[in-house]
Amino acid sequence: MGSAVLLAPAFPEYCWNYANALAERMPVTLFCNRVLFQSEVGEAGAINGRVQLRLVEYGTPGTILRVLREVVRLRPDFVHFQEATGRRAAAVNAVLTMLLKGRTRTVLTVHDPKPHSGNDSPIAAKTWPLRNAVRQRADVAVLHGAFCSALYDSMGRPASQQLLTSVHGTILGPSSAQRLAPSPGQFLFFGRMEAYKGLDVLASSLELLRSRGRLLRVIVAGSGPELQRLGPRLSASGAEIIDKYLSRDETIELMQRSEAVLVPYKDATQSGVVAAAFANGRTVIASRVGGLSDAVVDGLNGILIEPNAPEALAQAMLTLADAPARAAALRAGAEAAAAGALNWNTIVENLLSDLRVLPTGR
Missing domain, CATH: 3.40.50.2000 (Glycogen Phosphorylase B;)
Structure with a gap:
């Protein structure tokens, strides 16, 4: 050619x-x-x-x-x-x-x-x-x-x-200087805050965890109507809110500092968020909807859950927070996906x- x-x-x-x-x-x-x-x-x-x-x-x-x-x-x-x-x-x-x-x-x-x-x-x-x-x-x-x-x-x-x-393919890949060790038990939800992304599912999951005495560090970063609507619920459950458009470097830093990226979408075609997470060597917890399961292999580079399932999302977060070896294995799978198919x-x-x-x- x-x-x-x-x-x-x-x-x-x-x-x-x-x-x-x-x-x-x-x-x-x-x-x-x-x-x-x-x-x-x-x-x-x-x-x-x-x-x-x-x-x-x-x-x-x-x-x-x-x-x-x-x-x-x-x-x-x-x-x-x-x-x-x-x-x-x-x-x-x-x-x-x-x-x-x-x-x-x-x-x-x-x-x-x-x-x-x-x-x-x-x-x-x-x-x-x-x-x-x-x-x-x-x-x-x-x-x-x-x-x-x-x-x-x-x-x-x-x-x-x-x-x-x-x-x-991968996007938002870090430079060697930007690579950091993840903070154990820290999770990130980022991007445009639209209804299809399941921010309400995350809010319900955090409320479940709080009622059981489990507080995980969850960062919700980005902007959009759903964050305006659900911000108070998320904050009350202990989530850290960063309500603004994120620069490229800010997004990479947040992914690098997190154990996993949360993608509890209600509907989806494909997702640049998954591609970005894998580029940063971060596993994902994602809904089994649309094209997400084309990229996320359950148990290899991420965890797939049913959509609109706060209990399943809460349990998946606990699984990663309480099992460092499994979390590390899934991160390795994410890195392999970024170096291979993506x-x-x-x-x-x-x-x-x-x-x-x-x-x-x-």
Whole structure:
């Protein structure tokens, strides 16, 4: 293969890691949302000399022109889109896939085949016509895990479109200087605080533990409507609340200081939180919903529990707090997953192998 153009209206660190691994094998040009890249990657994105990074205001006509010029100049083997979440970025993707159809192979990574419950659903509904246009035009669709692939396939994939199942690679990986020993019995719940993430399940679990005289150190960090609603309950049960948007370094430090990351989601497709936890060598306690069980292997790199089950979550936390050897074994499993299936070099090798045997779509 000769070269690739990558388009990243969202998921900047994911795309940066993908671009760096792909650039070990071919020239890569990455168009990335300027604001998101600078806020989420920043100094962590040391330019390696192989990736041609183009920071753009993604939702503008100028982005369309810049991408088209690059495609004409490079004649890449494929142009790889990340599905957009905002209206203007989704419009840019829709126009570009229309103009590039038949001129080069177009690949689309879909992170969430269906939107999460809660605030994400009405936002996704507004952009659905644009996002669906891109889905219908892409030559190849890439999904994370068997669950997401099956869900996407059931939503009306074009008969001519090739479907590839991949893995959500590691993000928020620590530098050697950032690595710390975990604090025994400390747990972390972090990210956007939306209803589907099960923060109420955690609140009920902590109340159960408190009623039994067990107080575990739990940090709840991030921002969103559920934290506003449930913050008093969590605080009353002993949780430490960090109500703010976390920087990359702050998130890594909190994961490094914790024994495990809590993912008691009520519904899910795939999860960047799991990929981030494994990148930091931290095990997870996760619900057996959606695509979480594609990444989390119960008893090997994490503990899977039933959704909406405060008792099960409480027991899993006690298991790790009271059995240091088991907690260490699960952390080792998480590190192995990060170095193996979730390693970006492995992901890129598998993706390129699949693309080589598919029709070009031109």
